[in-house]
Amino acid sequence: MGAYSAIPLDASSNGAESVTAISAVPDSAAGESTSIATGSAAADPDGTGTGESVPPYATAPRERTPATALTRGLGWLFFVGGLVGAVLGIAGLHVEITVAGLILACTAGLILLKLRSDSVVREPDF
Numbered sequence: 001m002g003a004y005s006a007i008p009l010d011a012s013s014n015g016a017e018s019v020t021a022i023s024a025v026p027d028s029a030a031g032e033s034t035s036i037a038t039g040s041a042a043a044d045p046d047g048t049g050t051g052e053s054v055p056p057y058a059t060a061p062r063e064r065t066p067a068t069a070l071t072r073g074l075g076w077l078f079f080v081g082g083l084v085g086a087v088l089g090i091a092g093l094h095v096e097i098t099v100a101g102l103i104l105a106c107t108a109g110l111i112l113l114k115l116r117s118d119s120v121v122r123e124p125d126f
Helices: 064-091 094-116
Strands: 018-023 035-040
Touching: 064 094
Parallel strands: none
Antiparallel strands: 018 035
């Protein structure tokens, strides 16, 4: 964890990070609706704080096809090209080049994020 981590370290877990999970399940008949449970990261196999493991089909990556590899490669090319164009525009004090480079880099970055979120197989609907 970084120097500004909001998650405290648990002294009893021998250096493992402490995981805090908040659940909305009632704790008692008195109607408490929120509870905070703390456990060590070693007892949490999937890192979600629930203590349950994730089914393999929910996180298995899809096959990489040549079209996917080409799309990602072009996305990274446009992203880096936009950043380079923005830096050159700033260095040359050209506002239009800077703005065009930033628009290109932001658009390519959003497309790369979309491709990344689509690369994980979703849980099938039963």
